[in-house]
Amino acid sequence: MNKISENIKVIAFDADDTLWVNETYFRDAEHQFAKLLAKYETENKIDQEIFKTEVKNLKLYGYGVKGFILSMVECALELSNYQVNQKTIEAILNIGKQMLDEPIELLDGVEEVLQSLEGKYKLIVATKGDLLDQERKLEKSNLLSYFHHIEVMSDKKEKDYLKLIKHLDIHPSELLMIGNSLKSDVLPLIEIGASAIHVPFHTTWIHEEVTEEEKSQSDYKTVNNIKDILNF
Template identity: 80%
Template sequence: MIKNYKNIKVIAFDADDTLWVNETYFREAEHEFAKLLSKYETENKIDQELLKKEIENLKFYGYGIKGFILSMIECALELSNYQISQKTIEAILNIGKEMLEKPIELVDGVEEILQNLQRKYKLIVATKGDLLDQERKLERSNLLKYFHHVEVMSDKKEKDYKKLINHLDINSSELLMIGNSLKSDVLPLIKIGASAIHVPFHTTWVHEEVSKEEESKTNYNTVLNIKEVLTLF
């Protein structure tokens, strides 16, 4: 594994499930959604149909809670054969609003890491999701003071990272990404000549999972928790 980061100038952090807890709230919301539709289908079938609807809608709504809410409503209409009540639709909207109002729970060790790394490196946030929601979470997290730049990206593919690198006016070899998703925060970076550190979170959205074969072909570091990042420098 690559353990030498001597050329790094900029360190980018993913936000959701890297800086703070996020995916856990989606699993809770899915469970509440399944309870609302329990008379129409099993929870497993509802979960499957909701995932399909979310992925289908990414091209329309992008990533984030608002797109998730719209996908839940569409899924509810279809699974109920358009018999769902207005009261149930209101309950679905309330699930989404509760998600948007969740308190920010920082991942253990995050602030310590940021305090240490900002002394030597330029730190940025590179995250997917809804712009308003991500800006609000960053503000409430009290972490903004550590970051030179915040980039809310519509997606995290190679072309998106190349655009970010051009904006930062650095070489790809001078960027290190730290995040919980192999698909979004690690593999695209390695493919364009940047570096990445994988910090797994205990819950991962199925859409962000990658095959074992693809995972094994990529050269990157993995730490069990974000506090271990400092041991690599």
């Protein structure tokens, strides 16, 4: 296990599936999408194709619901050989609007942790996704008052965290990241000399999964509940 630095000044929290439920809504949307296109393909095939389309489009749309909606429309056109009707396209758009309007369900222990850490460290949100959507979710969460700074990142690779650290005017050893994704919230931080704690969520997008070899190459702490980070 990597040792959490004693010099921590800033604690950064991922947002989706770390502070509140998110990925569950994507899984539900994919199921609804598959039902709409059931006459063209099996659900398994549709799931594979929407994933491929999403990943292909990341460089154009980035992360978030809006890019997902566009990818669903593109996927529907291709799977139906451009025979899909206007009502189905409208239904796909409505799936996306429903996702954007979902209530915020805070994960267990989140507010307790923020209350405990407030005033002892500078607390920030470091998340990726669509700026407007993430700002809306933070507003609806009633957590904004706990955070000194909100950073919506286009990606979460080492260079992106180094840019954040420079903006915060701190040394990597003074940053602790808390998040549910090993790929985005943990391994890049370990690589640049920061600290990270992994708080798994029961559902992970395939694109965020890492190999067993990648897991074994880095030392990091994992906790079952975000409240457990207070032990460190």
